Amino acid sequence: MNSEGPAATDGLRLLPFRGLRYVPERVGSLAAVTSPPYDVVVRPDGLAHLESADPHNIVRLILPQAGTAEARHRRAADTLTRWLAEGVLAADPEPALYVYEQRHGDLLQRGLIGALALSEPAEGVVLPHEDVMPDIVADRADLMRTTDANLEPLLFTYRGDGDATGATAVVEDAVRRPPLLATTTEDGFSHRLWALTDPLELAAVGKDLAGRQALIADGHHRWATYLRLRAERPDPGPWSYGLVLLVDTARYPLRVRAIHRVVRRLPVPAALAALTAGDAFRVRRVDGPLPRALDALAEAAAEGNAFLLAGDGSFRLADRPDPELLSRTVRADRPEAWRSLDATVLHATVLERLWRIPDSPDEIGYIHDAVAAVEHAERHGGTAVLLHPVREEIVRDLARQGVTMPRKSTSFGPKPATGLVLRSLALE
Structure with a gap:
């Protein structure tokens, strides 16, 4: 990823990166190493179930277990280093944006995973709609700082033109090709991933997103974490960007739950x-x-x-x-x-x-x-x-007014599965 230049723009700036992905031959199955986002794994029995699904389940990175916060985060970093050395995880050969598809029955969601240039709320490019808890932000910041990685994509939405043009056209062209990976998780969702490396396709995505805003659908604490870590490193570089999944909800509406x-x-x-x-x-x-x-x-x-x-x-x-x-x-x-x-x-x-x-x-x-x-x-x-649940239009209207809702007011979904693609800042 070329991280030269300012992080803020007049619109969304989604950059390719060299994704870290599980090597299928080194794990039981791709489904067995995935997890819901860290804040959905709320119960000890859910954590134990994921840990027992495969010794390399991603939950060992996003929710490491140890006696202290420092020890937990160090364990995650050591585990990531070991998995890379053992070939459990490997970096893709060249930077890419990733088209990600989730499907369950009649529900279909598609979007783009990339490294998004960070912007403050006052700039109006990324719209938060919920308050955050400082202790959670501090914990996530320590984990990202110690692992030197974005371990799971945030879920962002934007409103396209309602048809297959611009970035959405690129997404829908990509899904006609053979995917990098395909798996079905135990919740019945099928997941597929494609890499976009063609300069013309990347340029079409960049041109379309340049004038758009994004709403944080899921990941307010991690977005606040991104901003905190960027403030610690104000010079342009890898920490000027954060891993997100960007979905055009005019084309692929999300569900909103309480x-x-x-x-x-x-x-x-x-x-x-x-x-x-x-x-x-x-x-x-x-x-x-x-x-x-x-x-x-x-x-x-x-x-x-x-x-x-x-x-x-x-x-x-x-x-x-x-x-x-x-x-x-x-x-x-x-x-x-x-x-x-x-x-x-x-x-x-x-x-x-x-x-x-x-x-x-x-x-x-x-x-x-x-x-x-x-x-x-x-x-x-x-x-x-x-x-x-609150209707999405209320959430978006309040966010555009700069008004945040009480924390944990909404749950947009489906949420991206954690573990399909990671971002190592050490590679950039």
Whole structure:
């Protein structure tokens, strides 16, 4: 990758790089060495399952296990060095952009993986929409700094012209050729990857993206990490870029799902008592099973703020918050679209005021899967708070206004599988 010149441009600048990829002959299977993104692997049993799938599973790099943070990150770096020396991972011979396809039934997603020039939010090229937790950014920064690598691509979206032109045309031409790799992971998704090295195709991609903005769909903490590491090394170079997957959602719309909360030390009876005191919320029991209860949540969310509570073997719907309570607890210096977000009301009104729960990892767990959230709450005596997803257009409109949502407000997907292509900054 040629990293000369300024990192910021008037639009998106996606550069080729020499991808690190697993050598198929050195692993059990490509599917067995992949993983979801690090923040989706939330439970110890999920981590153990991935570690046992193959001794070279990528989770040993993105979530290394040791007694201290320093030891974890050093273990990841040593493991990466060993795998390179043993030929488990190898660098592609020349820099490329990578076309990446995911398919599951009728769901099809295609995009470009490359090294994206970093830009600050004020520049308006990359639009964040969620706040981040400083301790997570610090941890990811130490891991990237120690391994000298971007281990997994962030998921970014942009709005193309809705047809097969520009970068999207290049993507759709590429998928007609034999792929570099193809595998199907245990979740039923098929994955294929192609390398783009032709100068004309790379030029077409660059010209199309030059005038566009990107929305961070998944990876706010890692993007903040990229910016922190670039600030440590302000001269142009490899740290002026970060690994991303860029998807044209006008052509390949993403799914938007909610991220649920588990309040670890708050039993359901105490949670309900605080919600009903003074008629803060209307709370009523709804019938299960979980899919049926989530349907009830969707109906209530269409009318206003609503949450589904679980953890004691039953489901309660909390909706119709007291308007005066909202006016006292939700800050007034933000757009109405932000003030009315379920995540805003949950954090400002419910967690901070009614439950008095600090937003720390010890107190609140963030879980993408509703079933897993309910099971976790039931197992540990806490309260699961299930949310209804936000529409993508609301997320994008707020981001364009420079307004960030409460952290972990949305889950865009499908997320790229981790382990199909890595970026070593030592090679650039």
